[in-house]
Amino acid sequence: MPRPSRPSRREFVEASLLGGAALALGGCVSSASSSAGAAPAASRKRILILGGTNFLGPKIVEAALSRGHSVSVFNRGRTEKRIPFEFVGIERLRGNRDPDLPADDSRGADGALLHPDSRPRGLEQLSGREWDAVIDDSGYYPRMVKASAELLAPRCRHYLFISSISAYADNLRVGADEDHALAKLADPSVETMGEGFAHYGGLKALCEQAALAAFPGRAAVVRPGYIVGPGDPTDRFSYWPLRIDRGGEVLAPGSPDDPLQWIDVRDLARWLVKMVEVGTCGAFNAVGPAQPARWGDVLAACVKHARRPATLTWVDADFLESAGAGGAEGGRVNWPIWVAPRGDSVGFHRWSNARAQGAGLRFRPIDDTVTGILQWFPTEIDRRRRVTRQLQEEAVAKGEPPPPMADPEKLRVGPTPEQEAGLLSAWRAAKA
Secondary structure: OOOOOOOOHHHHHHHHHHHHHHHHOOOOEOOOOOOOOOOOHHHOOEEEEEOOOOOHHHHHHHHHHHOOOEEEEEEOOOHHHOOOOOOOOOEEEEOOOOOOOOOOOOOOOOOOOOOOOOOOOOOHHHOOOOEEEEEEOOOOOHHHHHHHHHHHHHHEEEEEEEOOHHHEOOOOOOOOOOOOOEOOOOOOOOOOOOHHHOOHHHHHHHHHHHHHHHOOOOEEEEEEOOEEOOOOOOOOOOHHHHHHHOOEEEEEEOOOOOEEEEEEHHHHHHHHHHHHHHOEOEEEEEOEEEEEEEHHHHHHHHHHHOOOOEEEEEEOHHHHHHOOOOEOOOOOOEOOOOOOOOHHHOOOOOOOOHHHHHOOOOOOOHHHHHHHHHHHHHHHHHHHHHHHHHHHHHHHHOOOOOOOOOOOOOOOOOOOHHHHHHHHHHHHHHHO
16 A cells, blocks of 8 residues: 655645635635645644544644644543643633533533533633634534534534444445435434444434534535554454464454455544645545455554564354354454455445545555554553553542453453454364
8 A cells, every 4th residue: 555645846735725715715625635744824724623632633633733733622621531632732622512511521610612502601712713624523413513513603614524434324335435325313313322333323424414504515524434543442453463463373254355444543634634724525435545455464464563473364254153253243252343245244344435535535554554553552551551540549539339440451352362262273173
């Protein structure tokens, strides 16, 4: 997978002028420049990020600051208790997106951005304020997205909503693009994710509609698939370089030719900032790489960078399904990120990304993602230990029983070593 190409000076200037003209007119353009370096002074933006402190958010902040933009983040202040947020030179606003709830931060102040009367309260500094763009990476319920977007529409030119590839109704078509049918909910007012996150996709689709309605002609919707890389708290992709780094025989589910799509969080963040610079609107599938990837090539990259010798033993999907270990979401044993490309999942990991590439999305080589995860994860283990200890100490101080906590030393997804060894043994017996 090639690195992003460096544009010519002419391309850089044209894109900057086009973006500035579009936002001055209150409109959008359909593509973004992939220019390198800091943004020119004329295109430096005031960016408000709703959220901004978990996984994708800090990478957006970092990318925006590196290009000379002014950044404000609005959130409840909860995540900083678990994940350090150490940026300087940005504005930090406290509040709750839910118009029915007060702010929730460590100071206990009532600093909610939104209230039932739709007026700012506790954040009077927003009165009369304007931003060039809002990046919404914390919208999960349409009622709250609607409230945020409608409040900000008069004082912001551009709204960029982070949705999900799960917003689509199904995965039945190979190569489906952004015009594919979206998921629908039997009850659009539901505000729970449902069993197995059954409502997640439909809620994201409704959130998209709320953002687009509040910012007609001034909004972009980005639908990532698996967001991966350093900082990922889910371990979904990280399981593979970390498991293979331990060495030995590794169960590789499915076939080396199975498809796989992902987006490195750093590539996504940089692209989002450049979309803001240009004023890009429309809907985009944020999935990579540039050309269809093979599952076997991804695992081979993990083997190449492992510190200990590792060998892959390929176990076909039929056997795994019969053993209750059939995929990323189901079965007694799951294989994070991998899904057998058949049945209802034949189009999964096969979405078209042509529109996003046309709008400037570029992808780093898989080797960069793998090595980035391996370098970062030791610090993540230290963080998990600290947070676990802190939560337990807080419970004891309150006279409460310590909360049930996952072992900070163990990955949060994937089979246990015992499960993997048992399946490998059963597979060898079946083959014999």
